[in-house]
Amino acid sequence: MNLSDPTERAYWRRHLSGLVAGRKVIGGIAPLAGLTDLVTHLVGAGAQKPLLVHSSRGAGRVPNEEEAHLVTVEVARYATMTEELRDHDRLLRELPSSVRQAIDAYDPERDALWCVGPFTSSEPVDGRTVAGGREPAWAALEDKIVADEIWDAVGFPRSERRVVEVSSPDILEAASHDLDLGSGVVWVADSRDGFNGGGEYTRWVATVEERQEALDFFKSRCDRVRVMPFLEGVPCSIHGIVLPDGTAAFRPVELAILRGEGRRFVYGGQGTTWDPPESDRAEMRELVRRTGALLSERVGYRGGFGIDGILTADGFRPTEINPRFSGGLTTLGRALDLSLFRLLQLNLSVGRDPGVTVDELEAWALPALDRRRLAQPKAVVDRPVAEEPLEIALSWDGVRLHRDPKGDLTLVVGPNPMGAFAKIDTRDALAVGDRIGPLNAAMMRFLDEEFDAGFGPVEPAPDVRTST
Numbered sequence: 001m002n003l004s005d006p007t008e009r010a011y012w013r014r015h016l017s018g019l020v021a022g023r024k025v026i027g028g029i030a031p032l033a034g035l036t037d038l039v040t041h042l043v044g045a046g047a048q049k050p051l052l053v054h055s056s057r058g059a060g061r062v063p064n065e066e067e068a069h070l071v072t073v074e075v076a077r078y079a080t081m082t083e084e085l086r087d088h089d090r091l092l093r094e095l096p097s098s099v100r101q102a103i104d105a106y107d108p109e110r111d112a113l114w115c116v117g118p119f120t121s122s123e124p125v126d127g128r129t130v131a132g133g134r135e136p137a138w139a140a141l142e143d144k145i146v147a148d149e150i151w152d153a154v155g156f157p158r159s160e161r162r163v164v165e166v167s168s169p170d171i172l173e174a175a176s177h178d179l180d181l182g183s184g185v186v187w188v189a190d191s192r193d194g195f196n197g198g199g200e201y202t203r204w205v206a207t208v209e210e211r212q213e214a215l216d217f218f219k220s221r222c223d224r225v226r227v228m229p230f231l232e233g234v235p236c237s238i239h240g241i242v243l244p245d246g247t248a249a250f251r252p253v254e255l256a257i258l259r260g261e262g263r264r265f266v267y268g269g270q271g272t273t274w275d276p277p278e279s280d281r282a283e284m285r286e287l288v289r290r291t292g293a294l295l296s297e298r299v300g301y302r303g304g305f306g307i308d309g310i311l312t313a314d315g316f317r318p319t320e321i322n323p324r325f326s327g328g329l330t331t332l333g334r335a336l337d338l339s340l341f342r343l344l345q346l347n348l349s350v351g352r353d354p355g356v357t358v359d360e361l362e363a364w365a366l367p368a369l370d371r372r373r374l375a376q377p378k379a380v381v382d383r384p385v386a387e388e389p390l391e392i393a394l395s396w397d398g399v400r401l402h403r404d405p406k407g408d409l410t411l412v413v414g415p416n417p418m419g420a421f422a423k424i425d426t427r428d429a430l431a432v433g434d435r436i437g438p439l440n441a442a443m444m445r446f447l448d449e450e451f452d453a454g455f456g457p458v459e460p461a462p463d464v465r466t467s468t
Helices: 006-017 031-042 081-093 097-106 136-142 147-154 168-179 208-218 277-299 327-335 339-348 358-371 438-452
Strands: 023-029 051-054 069-072 114-117 162-165 187-189 202-205 224-229 235-243 244-251 253-260 264-271 303-312 314-322 378-381 390-396 402-404 408-418 419-424
Touching: 006 051, 006 114, 023 031, 023 081, 023 136, 023 277, 031 051, 031 339, 051 097, 069 097, 097 378, 097 402, 114 187, 136 277, 147 277, 168 187, 168 208, 168 224, 168 419, 187 208, 202 208, 202 264, 235 314, 235 327, 235 339, 235 358, 244 277, 244 358, 253 327, 253 419, 253 438, 277 303, 277 314, 303 327, 303 339, 327 339, 327 358, 378 438, 390 438, 402 438
Parallel strands: 023 051, 023 114, 051 069
Antiparallel strands: 162 224, 187 202, 187 224, 235 244, 235 253, 235 303, 253 264, 264 378, 303 314, 378 419, 390 402, 390 408, 408 419
């Protein structure tokens, strides 16, 4: 099958659409704006009018009642993204009676397909099949403590590290001293209490005071931390999709992980305008292939996954694995065909024949992704800076963002369960070779100036890799 041929790609789309065509589908739980794409994918695949269970409005366009049946589930305001995502599975399985009644009225036969986010388990909900969730063995691989075992098993270079009990502060102090290459060390927590992400359980520490503060934070939240040297370089990721005949490996994605005051990591969006040296790209894609094979062999993994790391002066050094359809895969999908990527993930998550081989998928996706670049600056604000969604036209001078009615960028800000979410959706703000980090930093500075968002000074990581 030649997916570059629109006719053959349409045939493949019809095959993937068979999972939902003519079927009732329930989507959620998520902010309503976060379900807009799902409605587009489902309608395009021939599903019946879906029912959406949403927790808030979110930022950006939302489906209306002509497009979907809408049911709201009340949630508390979360202090962190980690708390919110950890709560997804519980919310799904402890829905209020009013929400259950609405769902049963929509689907009395309980034949509907539940389309969920990746932080939900794959167990059926009230007898309804779940698509998009994860097996427990898959989710367990996201523990940062076990990631290095995977790099060792597939034979890929990694940074030195030690895993230390938080109940052993003397050993933790010694490990930090031994592994410090001059810029401090990074501590990251285990997943004892479930998923953690967005840098919320990660600390970059270099002084006695910083280490003590980090220890006080971790004591009640985990049993062990991984200690590794702080790695200078561009944060980036590489992604793949495990198919029945192997693993399709895609192009690198830059991660806008910025540096804030007090050695704080501030997470932003992703982009594909930046390119690492070709030799590094080839090694990163080979890492994906090996890792996909390992995941398939060990736990029967299928579907998308991502590997985050740093492109250091010595090459790519992986730091964690995300066994799910991650933000980087969403970025790649938006640059290519997000509906097809999402439908492929749903089919794989329920064990349905994907109708495509590794060679067929790569032959279409790789050249197209190199032609169609995308930058998506994002920011999560931990305070309610916008009660209603706002859209602001902006222009970018390469350093700062400015309000400009004729600007070609649009900043969208809206409420979410943590406070607020902001993003700039653009395909043309950056040229090939440009990095997303500086634009994401400028967006956060603009949010501080206009909304008192509280990010403080943030800077992108430098590119220190010069060899090819």
